[in-house]
Amino acid sequence: MSLSHPNDRFSNDRNSDPNKSDSHLVDLFVIGGGINGAGIARDAAGRGLSVVLCEKDDLAQGTSSRSGKLVHGGLRYLEYYEFRLVREALIEREVLLNAAPHIIWPMRFVLPHSPTDRPAWLVRLGLFLYDHLGGRKKLPGTRTLDLRRDPQGAPIMDQYKRGFEYSDCWVDDARLVVLNALDAAEKGAQVLTRTACTSARRENGAWTVETTDHIGEKRSFRAKCLVNAAGPWVTDIVTRVAGSNSARNVRLVKGSHIIVPKFWSGDHAYLVQNHDKRVIFINPYEGDKALIGTTDVAYEGRAEEVTASEPEIEYLMAAVNRYFKQKLRRSDVVHHFSGVRPLFDDGKGNPSAVTRDYVFDLDETGGVPLLNVFGGKITTFRELAERGLHRLKAIFPQMGADWTAHATLPGGEMPSADYESFANDLRVAYPWMPRSLIAHYGRHYGARTRDLVGSASDLSGLGQHFGGDLYEAEARYLITREWAQTAEDVLTRRTKHNLHLSADQQAAFTAWMRQGA
Numbered sequence: 028m029s030l031s032h033p034n035d036r037f038s039n040d041r042n043s044d045p046n047k048s049d050s051h052l053v054d055l056f057v058i059g060g061g062i063n064g065a066g067i068a069r070d071a072a073g074r075g076l077s078v079v080l081c082e083k084d085d086l087a088q089g090t091s092s093r094s095g096k097l098v099h100g101g102l103r104y105l106e107y108y109e110f111r112l113v114r115e116a117l118i119e120r121e122v123l124l125n126a127a128p129h130i131i132w133p134m135r136f137v138l139p140h141s142p143t144d145r146p147a148w149l150v151r152l153g154l155f156l157y158d159h160l161g162g163r164k165k166l167p168g169t170r171t172l173d174l175r176r177d178p179q180g181a182p183i184m185d186q187y188k189r190g191f192e193y194s195d196c197w198v199d200d201a202r203l204v205v206l207n208a209l210d211a212a213e214k215g216a217q218v219l220t221r222t223a224c225t226s227a228r229r230e231n232g233a234w235t236v237e238t239t240d241h242i243g244e245k246r247s248f249r250a251k252c253l254v255n256a257a258g259p260w261v262t263d264i265v266t267r268v269a270g271s272n273s274a275r276n277v278r279l280v281k282g283s284h285i286i287v288p289k290f291w292s293g294d295h296a297y298l299v300q301n302h303d304k305r306v307i308f309i310n311p312y313e314g315d316k317a318l319i320g321t322t323d324v325a326y327e328g329r330a331e332e333v334t335a336s337e338p339e340i341e342y343l344m345a346a347v348n349r350y351f352k353q354k355l356r357r358s359d360v361v362h363h364f365s366g367v368r369p370l371f372d373d374g375k376g377n378p379s380a381v382t383r384d385y386v387f388d389l390d391e392t393g394g395v396p397l398l399n400v401f402g403g404k405i406t407t408f409r410e411l412a413e414r415g416l417h418r419l420k421a422i423f424p425q426m427g428a429d430w431t432a433h434a435t436l437p438g439g440e441m442p443s444a445d446y447e448s449f450a451n452d453l454r455v456a457y458p459w460m461p462r463s464l465i466a467h468y469g470r471h472y473g474a475r476t477r478d479l480v481g482s483a484s485d486l487s488g489l490g491q492h493f494g495g496d497l498y499e500a501e502a503r504y505l506i507t508r509e510w511a512q513t514a515e516d517v518l519t520r521r522t523k524h525n526l527h528l529s530a531d532q533q534a535a536f537t538a539w540m541r542q543g544a
Contacts, residue, residue: 059255059256072215074416090369126436129438135294151191182291229395289317488500495532
């Protein structure tokens with residue numbers, strides 16, 4: 028069966044010439060299919076602007092799928108007096124929790140206190156501010172733990188007697204990007220994946236943008252405004268592609284994570300302080316695993332080639348082993364990944380101290396604007412997009428008002444953002460479906476689970492079973508609705524089936540995809 032691609036509906040107005048031209052003038056051409064680019068495209072499309080979003084690889088293939096998977100205020104940023112950033116992030120935390128309750132949910136974090144590091148009074152003060160800076164509504168506040176008596180202290184070494192428990196949120200980072208792109212497309216944006224922007228030049232009062240996709244097809248677009256949200260490649264786009272310049276710059280900082288079998292009971296996570304004052308998150312992941320990170324290492328290589336080094340892996344294991352009774356060994360690491368964070372260069376020497384805030388640079392040379400985005404973090408992407416559009420208000424006075432603060436993302440359409448009630452409804456609707464599969468569909472697709480399942484009334488109706496919770500129906504849904512083109516797109520970004528399938532099962536699925544699904 029041949030599958031259509033979600034962008035096929037945009038191809039009707041293009042001729043058969045190999046160098047195709049979209050001569051009509053669009054409002055916004057956005058470069059970068061990470062969280063910032065997808066968020067800006069979504070916001071702009073919802074305001075009635077015509078938008079093209081292009082990404083040289085898959086959506087979220089870079090930094091935006093290699094994060095610590097948290098929507099959080101940034102507790103440790105208080106130490107660097109980033110009060111405004113923390114406040115804004117805490118406010119956004121609840122906004123996003125309402126927008127996408129299927130891929131974002133509350134999590135409790137246990138912080139064992141080490142008297143040799145930050146003093147207890149400083150930790151308590153930080154947590155007090157964390158509870159009150161952002162107008163917390165849904166999430167429970169901080170409490171003090173006796174690690175000798177409270178069950179959360181069971182896996183912690185006996186020398187740590189006191190701890191604290193506070194709230195933040197988990198997020199499926201790659202799906203957050205895809206859902207923003209999907210919402211943008213449903214509001215009229217054209218989303219081009221595996222399509223590199225090869226040049227952009229100002230001519231005749233607009234941008235002429237040239238693109239080349241992964242099969243070599245070239246296209247030309249005309250746009251009133253160019254938005255550079257290329258993340259680690261933002262400076263490259265400014266200079267090499269757009270032929271412009273900016274006084275702003277980014278510092279590339281590598282953050283690595285390891286995945287190991289889960290070694291404690293309960294749904295809570297841990298946050299531990301290391302000897303160098305960095306904090307390490309130890310989060311439950313994919314049911315039976317733990318995600319541990321992150322590092323902060325200055326990086327000067329190609330962002331596409333970033334990998335977790337052995338010293339980083341050892342560093343993360345040592346941080347865990349300092350606190351937990353069960354010691355990690357190198358053989359426990361079942362997977363690791365690394366991402367390059369494009370942090371706005373504020374001149375700080377210590378990578379951990381570099382701001383996680385964002386900065387815009389608007390270049391209006393010749394009346395043809397280029398908006399460059401430097402820095403940012405997943406938690407504040409929606410606000411970043413909104414403020415970016417504010418910078419363009421004079422250019423697009425006709426655009427609509429702010430709208431994303433109270434809007435849901437695809438699949439998040441649930442009364443009162445109540446995921447548990449929604450999940451119960453799913454179990455009633457599909458009594459034939461195993462609980463693990465219902466949970467997988469519910470957490471990945473939310474209210475759109477019904478679109479994926481379609482008319483299936485038993486497991487055979489979902490098509491070929493590739494192992495674990497991966498069935499043909501889901502793969503076809505991701506290909507036709509969410510721009511998935513390779514096995515990796517399906518297995519590692521839009522889902523995490525790669526962590527649950529054997530090597531043989533993954534190879535079989537890869538062969539199925541290569542055969543044209």
